Amino acid sequence: MISWWLLPLFAGLGVAATAGPLGSLVVWRRLAFFGDTLAHGALLGITLGILFDLHLTLALIFSCSVLALILLQLDKYTGIASDTLLGILSHSSLAIGLVVLSFFDNVRIDLMAYLFGDLLAVNQNDLLWIFAGGSLVIGLLIWQWRGLLASTVSEELAAIDGYPVKWLKAMLVLLLALVVAISMKIVGVLLISALLIIPAAAARPLAKSPEQMAMLASLIGMLSVCAGMAFSFVWDTPTGPTIVVSAASLFVMSQVYNSVRK
């Protein structure tokens, strides 16, 4: 009886908990646009998954990871400013995904569900992916936390200190790709980076250390999921966007708290 809302709730909480520490790193390292690009490219992954009849979650994870590694390489070798490059890739991959999708008359796909998420359609299999992926992400982040933080502060200093800076960066973008892939069902392509960034930004004024900020971001994200789901039931609004609106409201509150405290 209760399971129809319990499953989506746990899925949302799992994604929010994972997004906390990863989103904090995204905020510190200014990777927000990077995450957006991965998310937009994810639609292309779905299209290819349908086209070749692959497991959709695997196709998503694979395409996001490949895109992440391509971006990492392009950033090093092209003379184009990286925000321009990301803008080009982000929107062209979204557009290619949409165009290719339109060629298949026989494939019926709920585009809205991919763009804005469909939390209530989460099944047990999705939940398993979210918790397995989430545990992997959090485990790896905790394991390499010092190195990740050191290279966030200064890549040069971290490299001189002997941290494997390049590997850490590659690991970070791959984890980002994984989280984008598993959280797409919750908030959709267009709102994934909101779930990464907004809770972390809301946590900033309340935190005194990086670890505090990462944990608070998880809590704020989880609170947004609960509030968003509750409001979407009461007012019959789309769940994904309502979660993002809740997170944004919490962000505003933390900013107000911060300016009042000063």
Place this chain on the structure above:
Amino acid sequence: MNPELVVVKAEAETLIRAQGINQTWGDRHVLQNIDLAICENEIVTIIGPNGCGKSSLLRILLGLHTADSGKITRRKGLRVGYMPQKLRIDDRLPLSVTGFLMLAPGARKERVQEWLERLSINALAKQPVQRLSGGEWQRVLLARALLIEPHLLVLDEPVQGVDIQGQRELYQLLPELRNELGCGIVLVSHDLHLVMAQTDRVICLNGHVCCSGHPDQVSVSEEYNSLFGNQHGHQHLAPALSNELAPELAHYTHHHDHTHCADGHIEGSTECQEQERKHD
């Protein structure tokens, strides 16, 4: 000669050696055939005007960049402590001084506390790194470099933006650290004339190694002050202050056998401009 001294000299190991380093950025040949070795217990000051290749050489020595040609040999297991000239930490990262120092590999709370006390910055331990003054931040950066117990300590423009008192304290501290840790120290400076007195070797860089040698002791006489205080752009060293600073500073006399044209290429064999001015 003191036989003990000979033994010590013979045992001093080379920490890092650069051989035949060449580096070109676009059509500028910024480093030409650089040979350089730094030993244990040795303090080396690299000086040169802006754009002389100091930063490129430093990045190559630190292993951040691979030169177009040439070879870098490091002693096995060499630990390098690096104090950057500038490091800005984004406001979005909530980080205290202790938190920052704990990021050094293998850092422990007790060691962090020890260095904070040694550098008299223990009052800052809980401060957010973004709120420190330039001088305070520089000490924190030095503490970070020392925390890894370096064999080689590299300081990029360590006294830039630091007041005279701070500069003096640093120049007193560095030789002490050298004696305690037995580490080699490399200082990079754009000041072509005044270097730290305990410097064993000054290397003047301008694309290639122009000259190198031991700095002279700063004379504390009025004559010195009137000569260098005005001629070399050190007007801020009023005679009284210069006297006070003298034990930590030394003057480096260049021995160039060539001069550089505006584009950096070598013009022929004439005495260094500084020399000429000095003898005027």
